[in-house]
Amino acid sequence: MKVLIVDDEEMIRAVLKEYIEFEGGETDEAQDGMEAVMKCRENGYDVILMDVMMPRLDGFSAVKEIRKFSETPVIMLSARGEEYDKLFGFEIGSDDYVTKPFSPKEVMARIHAVIKRAGSKKVSREIYEFEGLKIDMVGRNVYVDGERAELTPKEYELLFYFVENAGVALTRERLLNQVWGYDFYGDDRTVDTHVKMLRGNLKEYRKFIVTLRGLGYKFEA
Numbered sequence: 001m002k003v004l005i006v007d008d009e010e011m012i013r014a015v016l017k018e019y020i021e022f023e024g025g026e027t028d029e030a031q032d033g034m035e036a037v038m039k040c041r042e043n044g045y046d047v048i049l050m051d052v053m054m055p056r057l058d059g060f061s062a063v064k065e066i067r068k069f070s071e072t073p074v075i076m077l078s079a080r081g082e083e084y085d086k087l088f089g090f091e092i093g094s095d096d097y098v099t100k101p102f103s104p105k106e107v108m109a110r111i112h113a114v115i116k117r118a119g120s121k122k123v124s125r126e127i128y129e130f131e132g133l134k135i136d137m138v139g140r141n142v143y144v145d146g147e148r149a150e151l152t153p154k155e156y157e158l159l160f161y162f163v164e165n166a167g168v169a170l171t172r173e174r175l176l177n178q179v180w181g182y183d184f185y186g187d188d189r190t191v192d193t194h195v196k197m198l199r200g201n202l203k204e205y206r207k208f209i210v211t212l213r214g215l216g217y218k219f220e221a
Contacts, residue, residue, distance in 0.1 A: 001025040006036040007051040033062030052078035073114035117181035130221040133205040162219035171216040
């Protein structure tokens, strides 16, 4: 396990470094987004811990650049816990979002979860079509009325899980465990936020993702 820690606060980097290395992992560090992008171009990592507010290049901008050439899982670290910030982080391709002050143990649990998820993605050789919605599981392409939909990595995984479990009532807790890969922490808004973004990208075919009040969602086509 090799982790890139990106934060302009030396103390935070030191704490995370200690916990990660205590569990047998390797660490690398960057003090700002620009340095992080450069290191990601030169090295391979299993996960990136990315602070949001940094000099020279902020975390959001750094993730945008990294996503142009890498699918390495990214966990955002931020003192700002507003829903807008989380939503934007997910839209640009981050895999998780932890609000400061955080417990290093929780961060470690998230690290293990995103690595596990990245290494155990199911490979299917099927192409599904539901009216004008076409889903290529192998190519990770989704087409809406013939036009390719631009989804974030997590939106792809969420949609694929829905399709693979079509007709099954899926609780928010189950979606968190299976799509995000970590135990339920009580924030089901993470699921709701991603479903909202996914529905927006599916346009009229959003109708296939049915809300089950008080429970979760179900894919019906």
